[in-house]
Amino acid sequence: MRSLIDIAELSLQEIDSLIATANDIIDNPKKYADKCRGKKLATLFFEPSTRTRLSFEAAMYELGGNVLGFSEAQSSSAAKGESIADTAKTVSCYADIIAMRHPKEGAPLVASMNASIPVINAGDGGHNHPTQTLADLLTIKREKGSFDNLTVGLCGDLKFGRTVHSLINALRRYKNVKFVLISPTELRIPEYIRESLKKDNFEVVETTDLEAAMSDLDILYMTRVQRERFFNEEEYLRLKDSYILTTEKLANAKQDLSILHPLPRVNEISVAIDNDPRACYFKQVLNGKYMRMALILMLLGVE
Ligand code: CP
Numbered sequence: 022m023r024s025l026i027d028i029a030e031l032s033l034q035e036i037d038s039l040i041a042t043a044n045d046i047i048d049n050p051k052k053y054a055d056k057c058r059g060k061k062l063a064t065l066f067f068e069p070s071t072r073t074r075l076s077f078e079a080a081m082y083e084l085g086g087n088v089l090g091f092s093e094a095q096s097s098s099a100a101k102g103e104s105i106a107d108t109a110k111t112v113s114c115y116a117d118i119i120a121m122r123h124p125k126e127g128a129p130l131v132a133s134m135n136a137s138i139p140v141i142n143a144g145d146g147g148h149n150h151p152t153q154t155l156a157d158l159l160t161i162k163r164e165k166g167s168f169d170n171l172t173v174g175l176c177g178d179l180k181f182g183r184t185v186h187s188l189i190n191a192l193r194r195y196k197n198v199k200f201v202l203i204s205p206t207e208l209r210i211p212e213y214i215r216e217s218l219k220k221d222n223f224e225v226v227e228t229t230d231l232e233a234a235m236s237d238l239d240i241l242y243m244t245r246v247q248r249e250r251f252f253n254e255e256e257y258l259r260l261k262d263s264y265i266l267t268t269e270k271l272a273n274a275k276q277d278l279s280i281l282h283p284l285p286r287v288n289e290i291s292v293a294i295d296n297d298p299r300a301c302y303f304k305q306v307l308n309g310k311y312m313r314m315a316l317i318l319m320l321l322g323v324e
Contacts, residue, residue, distance in 0.1 A: 023320055024133035024140040028151040028191045035319070036158060036191070042315035043159050043308070050083065053314065056323050057086030063116035064090035065108065065132075066143070067099060067123045068249075072284060072306055073143045073152065077120045080313040084323075089116060109136040118321060120152075120313075124249075139320040147181035147250055153283050154187040155316060156309030160301050161240060163308070164279045168195035172237050176203040176264055177244035177289060179210040184283040185244060189214060199224040201234045205263045207256070208246065231264050236273040241266075243282045243289050267291045274299070281305055 025031070031039070046053050062081040066074050070092070078088045091097045099108065105123070109132035112119055119136060121129045122143040129142035144150040161168060173192060175185050179202055189210075192198050200223060202210050209215075209227065218225050228234055235241075243266055251257040265288060266280070282290055282302040294300050317323075 022137070022139055024129075024136075024142075025151055025316065025320065026130045026133055026140070026142045027149055028154045028187045031151075033194060036155075039155060039312060039315040039319060040159055040162055042318065043311035044163075046311050046314050053084055053318075055085040056318060057081060057084035057321065060084075060086040060118070060321060061116040062086060062088050062090075062317065063112045063119045064088060064092070064143075065097070065112065065119055065121045066090065066092045067094040067097070067121075067128070068144070069093070070122055070143070072309060073122060073150075074120075076306070076310040077141075077143065077152075077313050080310050080317055083310070084314055084317060086117075086317075090120075105131045106135040108132070109140065113137040118317060141316065141320070144183055146183065147186075147247075148183050149187045149190075150183040150283070151187050152313055152316065153184045153309065154191045155312035156305050157184070157188050157242070157281060157283070158191060159308040159312050160281060160305045161279065163304075164301055165239065168192060168198070170197045171195075171239045172199045172201060173240045173242065174201040174203055174231075174234055174238040175210075175242045175244070176231055176266075178208045178246045178250070179204040179244070180208040181247055181250035182244045185210070185242070186214060188242065189218070193218065193221070193223065200226070201238060202227045203229070203231050203234055203264070205229060205260050207260060208263075231266070232270055232273070235270065236275070238278055239275065241274070241278060241280050243280065243286075245282075245285065245287050245289055262288065264289055265291065266294060268293050268297070271297070271299075 126146040126148035133140035
């Protein structure tokens with residue numbers, strides 16, 4: 022039995038295989054309509070979500086399975102003090118696979134150590150979000166054809182941005198990837214990630230200036246400054262509009278730039294950009310469902 026807590030647990034061959042399955046689902050959805058008949062996915066969401074929870078649920082329904090779960094901690098027995106370990110043991114009696122989101126880093130790992138069914142990390146605090154990365158990877162592959170030789174700009178909250186941490190962890194395994202890390206000083210990438218990239222001799226540029234970096238980028242991964250990760254409201258208000266991508270700021274961008282965002286967006290990308298052919302963030306949303314379908318099939322061992 023296997024869980025997915027960190028994107029690095031998947032080999033490059035497994036990522037290729039998940040992408041191949043997702044592409045086949047896109048081309049032949051009917052082939053997959055009964056693959057999980059009789060199986061149940063439990064979505065245990067202790068933190069708000071639109072895309073991740075609903076795409077997991079849509080994924081399981083489109084595989085012919087069923088879904089149960091909760092969408093906030095207050096409607097579960099966590100509100101009465103139940104531990105993650107006991108919740109995981111309990112849900113193992115009802116479901117075949119768990120997708121868990123939790124505000125505390127490491128909670129899905131604890132669940133996986135106590136569950137008798139696979140656990141998927143659907144986002145743990147400011148740590149990791151491996152299935153968002155699967156959505157990102159399918160999007161990059163479909164837009165660019167390859168993960169090699171890309172200059173990837175990551176912009177916004179790089180400190181608490183779990184999608185950023187997981188995406189760097191995935192892309193660092195491909196050839197000649199250059200990272201441009203664009204953030205306010207207060208929201209720089211965590212030291213352990215910076216040091217690890219340096220140790221492995223990656224070309225990394227850190228800057229506060231999005232416009233100056235723009236012309237080099239093949240991918241621009243925008244992120245939201247996350248109110249829920251701040252202890253201090255004033256600090257959030259000061260930093261929240263650090264980067265707002267507008268049509269004018271794309272003046273020097275490559276014609277084949279791909280603009281990604283894990284969403285939700287607050288106002289860091291102007292809605293005017295939604296109609297630009299380089300905007301990929303709603304494609305990412307759909308790709309997330311297909312990659313979660315592929316992942317569920319893999320973890321349940323369905324042929
Ligand atoms: N990208 C993402 O995790 O979105 P939600 O918070 O809506 O699930």
